[in-house]
Amino acid sequence: MSIATQDTDVNTGKIARTFIYLVLLVFALFYLLPFFVMVVNSLKPLDEITGGNMMALPDKWTIQPWLSAWSSAQIGVEPTGLKPYFVNSILMVVPAVAISTFLGALNGYVLTKWRFKGDTILFGLLLFSCFIPFQIVLIPMATILGKIGLAGSIPGLVLVHVVYGVGFTTLYYRNYYAAFPTELVRAAMMDGAGFFRIFWRIMLPVSGPITVVSVIWQFTNVWNDFLFGASFGGQSQPMTVALNNLVQSSTGVKEYNVHFAGAILAALPTLLVYIVAGRYFVRGLMAGSVKG
């Protein structure tokens, strides 16, 4: 592995190494435990949960809760399960992530390679926008979405997520491109390459690692959002709103096993992204955001 050679390794004895492994394993357990509880209990019949040990493996294994959460659990008046909402989430998350990442890349490119007077102030303003608490934008946002006719639609949700994601993506790309030798860009300009040509031909091809970071970040945030989805989703409610409807139903029997199965189902896409792209994540962070 190429990464391994970069390890800041120090001389350690056998005892120390055992200790290190032990600590790492204990923490792995700490991180895995809640997930273990969810998985185990999603595979039990309901009576085993209410009467028994949370940590115990099921006496009687069943995948019924999973099937139910996916396709037949009651979400509102229709017993549709989470399936249709899954599609809504995908329709929302893909354009939102693509647009905000693309905008972030362009912004980062401008802010590092095409500097102009006052650009740092603009960047400062963009950066500060990452930190606005979402609850306060709800009412004014609703007014504006209503005025431009995007309220209660997927395009409206995409707009909202792009607006509040572009600050982060710009931050990532700016820090990444800052480390990219400006001389190369200059040379290309001498050769007569224009703004977009340089972006497509020189910047984008080297942007792999930071794109991974940006996509992971945006995908997680957009996918997991509940507040905007519930407020502006209208008929196209995303997965999180459906999951909330599933686990928060006001009266009646709480089917915890179905809730857990639904919760894991709702988390699968983000988990997948982390596991598949996770190995590039540290590399991307290394190249970008933490270098300041």
Place this chain on the structure above:
Amino acid sequence: MARHASDADFRTKLQEWIPKLVLSPSIALMLVFVYGFILFTIYLSFTSSRMLPKYDLIGFDNYARLWGLSAWWTAVTNLAIFASLYIFICTAIGLTLAILLDQKIRGEGMLRPIYLYPMALSFIVTGTAWKWFLDPGIGLENTMHLWGWDSFSFGWIKDRNMAIYTIVIAAVWQTSGFVMAMFLAGLRGIDNEILKAAQIDGASNWSLYRRIVIPMLRPAFLSAFVILAHLAVKSYDLVIALTGGGPGRATELPATFMYSYTFTRNQMGTGAASAVIMLMTIAAIMMPYLYAELKEKK
């Protein structure tokens, strides 16, 4: 000739304008959707809005009312406890794990995603799982009892003096892996030659890290601090999912306070006032960072 020159002129002009044009949509969106909304909120905080926005000015009444509410003081105190513990523990765990993982560990590829995955989960998932896990009746305490450890007791989530710490636990669980990744990236970015030289000079492992490595991680510390601080101030979802602000109102945070006053208590003006205080807090944390960040680049 002259025509040709003006054409070239135009092209240079265009080249000069393109970057600004490219940047402008983002800037426009931000000015409206962030700064416009902030101004709107500041304005609301001076009005008597309750259910929906109203536009009559009433001066500083909302702020006076806000600071007279014991729940707001609880929320502010809780935030101080929560934020300091959360930031400190996350940083400590993140740094420790990163340093340990950086020792040519076999199975790093397995461990890293395990540390990272909680960040991928939404609050509903995290909240449901932890609520269960921490509940003495069905969770950890019950399990320990079933396994025969009868004196084991862990009822923090039900104890109004301790409940805020359970929120720290769940929040640390969710983000410390992410902090680990940031530090790991920082460690991997350090030039090994420097370390080798120090080792040859006979520096011990401990002093190697203390004197050379950790100071070099300064940017990573800064990024981690900013990310954690803003997550702490914005923490809303986790509290709602885990304790709902209870027992009583023992785990109220400014974000939950603002939401409940704006949306469930129909006192939008007071809610807006608390939002303005929150924004000022965030600005106070962010300004030094932004200043440092931007000055460095000149």
Place this chain on the structure above:
Amino acid sequence: MNFRHLTTSAALIALMAGTAHSDDVEVLHWWTSGGEAAALNVLKDNLAGQDIGWVDMPVAGGGGESAMTTLRARVTAGNAPTAVQMLGFDIIDWANEDVLGNLNSVATSEGWDDVVPEALQFFSKHDGNWIAAPVNVHSTNWVWINKAALDKTGLSQPTSWDELVAVLDAMKANGITPLAHGGQAWQDATIFDAVVLSLGDDFYKSSMIDLNTDALGGATMVEAFERMGTLRGYVDDNFSGRDWNLASAMVINGEAGMQMMGDWAKGEFLRADQTPGEDFVCIRFPGTQGAVTFNSDQFVMFDVENGQDAQLAMASAVMDPVFQSAFNVVKGSVPARTDVPNTAFDACGQKGMADLADAGGKGRLFGSMAHGHSVPASVKNAIYDVVTAHFNGEYDAKTAAEELVNAVESAQ
């Protein structure tokens, strides 16, 4: 289907004759559990029979809090849903914002004024105009007792505070948790409602409805808080944050003796195959017999640009006695209109209907504070704060009464 309904339908068909194609209704609600959804389907099918589509918009959580946030965003954006499930003072607050529709045409032709109790009309009408169609009436001052646990004490069903304490003590001596309770603000407040009411109708009215300062901070209120403190002594240690249905389960399986909760708790008992009178008994909170604190789910109709006809048809369908009966049998509540036959209801349901009619006639029907039917949301939450803080041991009874006055004042 009775005669009244036939005429209504005929009237409606006549009403809608002008429209070639009827519109959909979009309904925002938080009835997402299996039984509730099944009950709503009765309504949906009724509308489908009239060629009106149902666009579902469920937002669960926090007893409608999330739904109300969504609603605010929708109204601000200018696309309010056709109908919204709503409770108590939320309706009045929205009516004051001038965004609601008008149901007078259908209400007059169907004579709603005669069949809906006046205490409900207080919420369903604004400035004399019908704005909402009430679905049900929940009464909140019930106590659900495990019959076996009660029998084991050798005592009869308690009818006064002292008898209640005696039963609770006996249950404690028998080694079970006497009172199953979930420590969430609204649950604490539900008990508080009943305790206040048990100290007299007048006291409830002056403190919880009129917000009279003397009543809020007086000696009787101190006594109310002392009673809350006494009840706290019968709750297990693990009560905080527990969902109410888990508390019901404790009573069902005999782990606990009783639960003080609204009539929706009955559904939990029925689903566990328990029979009223045999496995469990339902009584009014001791000292509140004959009086009822209620909350009522209503479908509030918003002022929509298109689809008024569908909206009126839906309002009419909500008030259809067949729906009112079918829905409330499932939900555990009783019909909002008083002329619905009680044949489909079980013993507790029939008792509930009789109590409601009786209390309504004698002026002993009061809006529940805990469920937003006596004071606006801001005041309600301020009272919650004090009640919960006291129940969790933050204040003693005397301080709590003082704090109550302050809290109510600063919320108004």
